[in-house]
Amino acid sequence: MSVINEMRLDFAALPENEAFARLVISGFMLPLDPTMEEMADVKTAVSEAVTNAIVHGYGGGAGLVRLSASYDGEGEMQIRVIDHGRGIDDVPRARQPFFTTSPGEDRSGMGFTVMESFMDGLDVDSVPGQGTTVRMTKRIRLRDDAVPQRA
Amino acid sequence: MLCYEKKKNALTVRLSGELDHSVVTAIRGELDSLIAQTGAKKLIFDLKGLEFMDSSGIGLIIGRYKVMSRRGGSVAVSGTDARIDQLFRMAGIYQLVERLA
Numbered sequence: 610m611s612v613i614n615e616m617r618l619d620f621a622a623l624p625e626n627e628a629f630a631r632l633v634i635s636g637f638m639l640p641l642d643p644t645m646e647e648m649a650d651v652k653t654a655v656s657e658a659v660t661n662a663i664v665h666g667y668g669g670g671a672g673l674v675r676l677s678a679s680y681d682g683e684g685e686m687q688i689r690v691i692d693h694g695r696g697i698d699d700v701p702r703a704r705q706p707f708f709t710t711s712p713g714e715d716r717s718g719m720g721f722t723v724m725e726s727f728m729d730g731l732d733v734d735s736v737p738g739q740g741t742t743v744r745m746t747k748r749i750r751l752r753d754d755a756v757p758q759r760a
Numbered sequence: 761m762l763c764y765e766k767k768k769n770a771l772t773v774r775l776s777g778e779l780d781h782s783v784v785t786a787i788r789g790e791l792d793s794l795i796a797q798t799g800a801k802k803l804i805f806d807l808k809g810l811e812f813m814d815s816s817g818i819g820l821i822i823g824r825y826k827v828m829s830r831r832g833g834s835v836a837v838s839g840t841d842a843r844i845d846q847l848f849r850m851a852g853i854y855q856l857v858e859r860l861a
């Protein structure tokens with residue numbers, strides 16, 4: 610199916626923008642008429658990915674985080690969270706539950722596990738020193754008349 | 761965002777709004793001071809007022825579990841909705857923390 614709606618947003622890697630990113634993705638998916646559950650799944654997964662970019666990608670330093678999203682006529686959403694921070698040395702290890710590089714800071718190490726559980730697809734692409742791209746897929750079950758079709 | 765009440769040895773902390781990494785960073789120091797000041801033996805998180813929580817909330821609770829354990833105390837949670845419950849189970853939190861009704 611071809612994309613019928615898309616968005617892209619760059620914001621500073623600041624903790625207060627975690628809530629902003631959740632607000633943006635919630636607003637973007639509204640035309641799909643998602644259930645509360647689907648909306649919460651996507652919000653939580655985006656929150657995890659954006660927090661990773663801010664805390665780990667940029668390590669609290671300056672930088673931009675990109676959130677982009679699209680959906681097709683069947684309600685399949687593609688979401689990307691991209692940073693140009695320090696990258697992840699060992700992606701399979703980072704994806705394991707409870708793995709954290711900052712144990713003293715009360716990070717649970719559950720971020721990727723949560724993204725994987727709440728979304729239908731998760732792909733993490735990272736180059737040390739260059740940054741990380743997290744791609745997530747979520748299928749929103751369409752109710753009749755939900756999606757505004759493009760002519 | 762955070763209010764608390766101490767009864768006997770139990771410190772109850774009520775969280776409301778959205779619990780994410782930015783909020784955890786802002787409140788964990790305050791929580792640890794409260795634990796030290798009150799000398800509480802039991803820390804209860806009342807999460808009924810939360811509208812959102814991600815894995816940062818798991819980190820906050822496991823971190824406080826460590827603080828309370830070092831003091832010979834314990835942690836409990838109450839007011840968990842289905843979603844928060846799912847996150848807690850994913851992280852095996854109920855092996856460390858009691859779940860109250």
